[in-house]
Amino acid sequence: MTTAPVRAEARSASMAQALNRALRDAMAEDPSVHVLGEDVGALGGVFRVTDGLVKEFGEDRCTDTPLAEAGILGTAVGMAMYGLRPVVEMQFDAFAYPSFEQLISHVARMRNRTRGAMPMPLTIRVPYGGGIGGVEHHSDSSEAYYMATPGLHVVTPATVADAYGLLRAAIASDDPVVFLEPKRLYWSKAEWDPGTPEAVPGIGRAAVRRRGTSATLITYGPSLPVCMEAAEAATDEGWDLEVVDLRSLVPFDEETVCASVRRTGRAVIVHESTGFGGPGGEIAARITERCFHHLEAPVLRVAGFDIPYPPPMLERHHLPGVDRVLDAVARLQWEAES
Amino acid sequence: MTTAPVRAEARSASMAQALNRALRDAMAEDPSVHVLGEDVGALGGVFRVTDGLVKEFGEDRCTDTPLAEAGILGTAVGMAMYGLRPVVEMQFDAFAYPSFEQLISHVARMRNRTRGAMPMPLTIRVPYGGGIGGVEHHSDSSEAYYMATPGLHVVTPATVADAYGLLRAAIASDDPVVFLEPKRLYWSKAEWDPGTPEAVPGIGRAAVRRRGTSATLITYGPSLPVCMEAAEAATDEGWDLEVVDLRSLVPFDEETVCASVRRTGRAVIVHESTGFGGPGGEIAARITERCFHHLEAPVLRVAGFDIPYPPPMLERHHLPGVDRVLDAVARLQWEAES
């Protein structure tokens, strides 16, 4: 994997490189931005997202911590109390769990419990999701936990440009942001000019990635490419699918989502996270509450099964793929129309 | 608060007493049942649910542990590996958070990762919810986290008889059960004969607590009394409400819930947990998927606000009360009928 610095002209860049660049630019612009985590220094992180930061900014700004996630997040809370903007890296989704008490009981509530006197301008970067052949505990989709915790923002990019823009927005936010990085898109590439980053309208806005009229696919992060592919394939069946990339799970962009569903009258939510108790339930319920009379069919969900994440050789059976998305679209009660 | 032992004849008992009796009976019947946690010994737990157990069964069976929730749950995992049936007490909902890694990464998955060779017959008792004037971190409704974790059962009683029956079922289960005890119902009383405990059909069955025809209130734990009261009050408005007590969030009794909603055509889900990302989203989405054409109106939710749990003096504004339930019922698009 190449980790050469991204130059400021339009060129092919991976999501990992765009994230790296976002960190670099944020640190250069604001001396209060500090990166900390396991192996973020000399190694540059196991996904190389922090590559080169220690050389450029020194160990005080980019710190290899002892191996203890609650300690990492807990000390970051203290740093934020003193006015710094810590950017914490959790090495993998499942290894963020030891830090949940700090997250739920402190990070998410500090502003509220102090009536705004102690904001938490913290960014917590969490590589998440599967599809990379990781052994157990390396492929969890843990967004449901974060969504259920008021006080957090929960953001996840699906494109190279968003990776840069959203991470900059997360670091600039005066509120704590759980920044979910889809592991299997780290190496996805796109033409991207960091000099004039594609306008990212900050945290809380979804993006319509494909216009369509038949039904809306609602997705985010690692499942966006799946949905785009499904939408292309669906044209064969005569369906013209709209694809909405949520980008931000919290705040949730009801406006964009509901506008789309009202237009198309049908919706399928697609994510890797387990279905039961996963993000899709909230989204489906919310759409149904707000758009009930526009719906030609119930909002359906295509999600990971309600099982612990499978071993690498079986994960392809678990992950929502194009066929499963199309099957769901087919179940959107089209016959009722005719 | 009285902590006198419950005698084996029909008499008034509190939920805390019924739980205590369930622990006692389970320990007497099965020497592999061990209770452990903070202050479960001489003190009998801060809610007195383990009162008297140490006297009756000794410190080896009812153990005051060091103050460390991950350690409690982690050692309980080891005990279960060796064939014991640990019953762990978390002192309050929010204080279970330090144990989440053990819960998510081990308790919930051990059976699956070992192809059934290492089941986890563990019960984790978690007092939850508000309404008792608790200061911060003492009133969380954390069921969404548990629901989003495949491999766990999630159970919560709302009546004295269920408290006994469901806790016995949880301890007898060969799978891990998160047993959520509604704090504000600990002192609720009912006539109850532990000698012939009201039939509780095991984990996974909801109970219809009130038959009705106009709409279904779907609820559990601390919100059941609210819904029952709302259903009574609703008769004044001419609504005859059905009330379903889920009892088990995982497995979810779709059959009972959907049968009710198909009958009534309208549903409101009521819980204390925050709305966004809370249990209601899953339930509403599921009902809508399965009963779409029976629905006269979207499934609505009455839930705690999407905020950190409020301080005691403001909690009544946060908690779903009778009026808010009735307001939601009123919004079930009755005009469409006429």
Place this chain on the structure above:
Amino acid sequence: MTVLEQPGSYRPTPPPAWRPRTDPAPLLPDAEPYRVLGTEAAGGLDAGLLLRLYGHLVRGRRYNGQATALTRQGRLAVYPSSAGQEACEVAAALALQEQDWLFPSYRDTLAAVARGLDPVQALTLLRGDWHTGYDPHEHRIAPLCTPLATQLPHAVGLAHAARLKGDDVVALAMVGDGGTSEGDFHEALNFAAVWRAPVVFLVQNNGFAISVPLAKQTAAPSLAHKAVGYGMPGRLVDGNDVAAVHEVLTDAVRRAREGGGPTLVEAVTYRMDAHTNADDATRYRSEAEVDTWRGHDPIALLEQELTERKLLDASVVAAEREAAERMAADLRDRMNQDPPLDPMDLFTHVYAQQTAQLREQAEMLRAELAAAAEAAPATPEGAQR
């Protein structure tokens, strides 16, 4: 790969990475808790300091009594008393300089008050009108922390951040004997030592974690011995000897300030009251045990010293008690007023900018309140308790 292929490579040397690091000897605590009062060392103590400490102790004891009384009057939801532990509370506050930070646990409202916080603000959490009742930056007191030991990494992070910024700031974090069993205690101390952060950890070993006695909490020679495993010095002190606690903490704070890194201090003390007013301590400890500690009362120990040094006479005692009574009366008066409550506050500080979702929910509550006000216009919100 093996020696047979690499003749002569065998060296019975220590493993190459092994360098004896820190010498553990200086890290080890003394075998007995350090004491000053009643010993010869007491003779060298500054009279002004002792009298200042004395005033704080007397007011502190009165504060504990008054706060407990307020629970009986329903004015506090709950109160975890520090009666018997006043020496630790007061010394912790007084060991710090103005720019330093205090990280109290939920039991340490007295330390916050001794540092200058208005007692009404210190008690807001326990009254229940809001969570943290004060702006932490004003007196540099972190929010009273309820989840045990979770404030310790905060103290480390803050002290570390201050040092990175070049600021002269020490953080003193308080935790109970029970709290030392939590993973966060371990992680905080380890980070502090690795970063050489200017932090002092004060463990008040008051013998119990609610009902659980120390022997079920740890098998360590002392809690101070835990310091060795992090490479920081451990200090053991008589927590009822306010002069000793003050000296040990002041030393540790100075060491931290000078770049010497963190210290772990165990103060051996006793919780004279129940865990909180809601607790029934008779279930787990005997009156006789409590009695033995009555003879080791922190105020009594200091009074004896002051009396022997002729620094205390009835008039000083009377004056301090009067000051304490005034403080108590003021606290009582102000706590007997209903705090102003605005239910809309529920939505104000969740995020820097209110989300559309919360705006919607706020509107719903506002409408409910308006409807209720219409139905019963005579009941102002503040009075609805």
Place this chain on the structure above:
Amino acid sequence: MTVLEQPGSYRPTPPPAWRPRTDPAPLLPDAEPYRVLGTEAAGGLDAGLLLRLYGHLVRGRRYNGQATALTRQGRLAVYPSSAGQEACEVAAALALQEQDWLFPSYRDTLAAVARGLDPVQALTLLRGDWHTGYDPHEHRIAPLCTPLATQLPHAVGLAHAARLKGDDVVALAMVGDGGTSEGDFHEALNFAAVWRAPVVFLVQNNGFAISVPLAKQTAAPSLAHKAVGYGMPGRLVDGNDVAAVHEVLTDAVRRAREGGGPTLVEAVTYRMDAHTNADDATRYRSEAEVDTWRGHDPIALLEQELTERKLLDASVVAAEREAAERMAADLRDRMNQDPPLDPMDLFTHVYAQQTAQLREQAEMLRAELAAAAEAAPATPEGAQR
């Protein structure tokens, strides 16, 4: 309340609760790692044991090499090699009796194999056809544990449960230097000491947690010094001296078995390979550093000892190498077969009884597979890698 009201109550005594507990001195590790090979003590070693250890080391080294080769052939998803650490791996396995339990971390497949587990089963996790590849009860080996230090409380709970049942069982739990920073390490050691559970904790200090060197992990005199804070003995040993590690662990296991409680052992060793095959170790350490450790190779150290005692000649070496090659060839052959895969396994072991919800999802997958099989009947599932 104060001494002026209780004349004569003043006693400059230690705080009543204070009893000097454990004497810390015996808990402290030696200043230098314990060594046997190349010292006089080696003369007393049992030749049979040494030769057994030698065979295990040679096979262990070969196993590490073969497993790494399998990653290059795409037969393993990933392999965290224990090359250089074989002495710890082997000694851990051999210090235990049959009824005892081993709690390995993700790096410790070799310890599991040395205890008798089929290497193919040990590697299942890393091949990726299932998580735990074996029935833990068969050889009393807990699942290889990936979330660091989380297996330590399991070991404590299991050992405690066995003792409560009156069974003669000791648990030995393995963890890395990095893992000692986790809260679970702290909580596990504390529980073990308070419960006097028959557990031995073996820390393999191999100098790094992925890229993070020990100096950024801890400031302690040694990791073994952490034992003092829990009230258990800490032992420091040269982790490349298989005789020393075996002796120290055997002693600790015996002590645990006899009711003496837990021990913490730090074995100083070095990870010769990168963290895993996916890691690039040149980013954080020099070849020169690795080289210094080549001169302290665990196999070489033992060979020298055996040679000097005339226990090793070319024929023994050849025989052991041949055995190692046979093992490697067998492993290679069996790993080169596609493991049988049944996608329906996804739903089989989530719960004791499949829920209706999972039955429904299983049906969906079954239908999908049937449809796919119809579309391409020639591709059996097992071959689709």
